[in-house]
Amino acid sequence: MVKPRKQMAEVAMYSPGKPVEELQRELGLSHVIKMASNENPYGSSPKARDAMVEEMKNIHYYPEVTAPVLGDALSTYLNVTPDRFIFGNGSDEIIRMLTRTYVNPGEEVVMAEVTFPRYRTNVLIEGGVPVTVPMKQGxxxxxxxxxxxxxxxxxxxxCNPNNPTGTIVGEQELLDFLEALPPEVMIVLDEAYYEYVHSDDYLESLHVLDRFPNLVILRTFSKVYGMASVRAGYGITQPEVVQELLKGKEPFNVNRLAQAGAVAALGDHEFLEHTLEKNKEGRLYLEAAFQRMGLSFFPTHTNFIMVDVKKGAAAVHQSLLKQGIIIRPGHMMGYPSMLRVTIGTTEENEHFIQALENVRNEAHV
Ligand SMILES: Cc1ncc(COP(=O)(O)O)c(C=O)c1O
Structure with a gap:
């Protein structure tokens, strides 16, 4: 057998939320709801879908390598010059580009102990050393x-807000941290859930981009824009960093449908507002239900919430699966007594709470 690079011994395949179709097949269920992957339960912008259908006529052509139309649209939307954007096949790919371009074997990369797992994986692939730091209450x-x-x-x-805990760090605290970092250390602020943040105590990182040349901000069209499947994410940083990342980038990484859909999504404020409004409603509903049940949870600024079901979270997870509800058990993420649940539609949230109450009644917990 041909031996893989030695780093691969430490790398595990990504473990995604269970797909709906898989659970349907396994348990012969017709109605399954997935509240496991922080997708947008309200679908995607109709304007984005129309733009993608329209763009279908061009799919025999390769897409533009640097997504300039999307860059211009975002430049106007965010008031940032277009040379500061790097686009990826999801922000996942930008994490990969960053470690590929900047991390030498043996160099250390600092991250929170319970955070988005792709940081660690990509650091390991490069032969870097992930240094994980314990958290304070998530x-x-x-x-x-x-x-x-x-x-x-x-x-x-x-990761701000952090996946899987949903928490944010305070504005001044983060600014002090940025100030304290040596300029030769790159700071990646992953803001995949930026649009969901509902606190005044949150750093508007774009405003400090020029103060910190070592800063890279990551955002995505997968969450609030509901385009997880078409894969479009972006980084915002210094033009010099963009130029370095472009050297190693796959040429046609963001496909035509994704580029066209993302541009149109930026113009659909109605869909964005609707998603945020309904997400807030769902969050308040779930938080109130957890409080009623005496369950604690981390304060979330995202479209998911991590709740402490105390005893037997793995059993609760299994029981929810049998009832056709897919969530993420915390034992895979360092919080064995917790579950991470994506905030769903009103109906999905009610269904989930009902099922959780059933489990707890059965188990007398
Ligand atoms: C914190 C965080 N960063 C990045 C991503 C990757 O998102 P995408 O590659 O779909 O843009 C996710 C996806 O769940 C995430 O939670």
Whole structure:
């Protein structure tokens, strides 16, 4: 057998939320709801869908390599010059480009202990050393992360809001952290859930982009824009960093449908507002239900919520599956007594709470 690179021994395949079709096949269920992958339960913008259908006539042509039309649209939308954007096949790919371009074997990359798993995986693939820092009540401990930085550190990931806990770090705390970082350490602020944040105490990172040349901000069309399947994410950083990332980028990484759909999605404020309004409604409903049941949860600024079901979270997960509800058990993410549930539609949320109450009544917990 041909031996893979030695780094691969430490790398595990990504474990996604169970697909609806898989559970239907396994249990012969006709009605299954998935509240496991933080997708948008309201679908995607009709304007984006129309634009993608229209673009179908061009799919025999390769897409443009740097997605300039999308770059111009985002430049207007965010008031940032177009040379600061890098586009990826989802923000997943930008995480990969960053580690590929910047992390040498043996260099350290600091991240929270329970955060988005792709940081660790991509660092390992490059032969880098992930340095994970314990959290404080599901929130990044920036003081401890600062203390973990040394001369071997190349990059730091701050997921804000954090997946899977949904928490954010305070504005001043993050600014102090950015100030304290040596300029030769890259700071990646992953803001995949940026649009959902409902706090004044949150750093508007775009406003400090020029102050911190080592800053890269990541955002995506997969969440609030509901385009998880077409794969479009972006980074915002210095033009020099963009130029470095472009060198190693797959030429046609963001397909034509994704580019056209993303441009149209930016123009659909109605869909965005609708999603945010309904998500807030769902969040308040779930939080109230958890409180009624005496269950604690991390304060979330996203479209998911992590709740502590105390005993037997793995059994609760199994029982929910039998009732046709897919969520994420916390034991895979370092919080064995917790579940991460994506905030669904009103009907899905009610169904989930009913099922959770059933399980708890059965188990007398
Ligand atoms: C924090 C975070 N970053 C990045 C991603 C990747 O998103 P995408 O590649 O779909 O843009 C996700 C997806 O769940 C995420 O939760």
């Amino acid at each position: 929130t990044h401990d920036l003081e401890a992360m600062k203390a973990a930085i040394n001369e071997r550190t190349k990059m730091v990931f701050v």
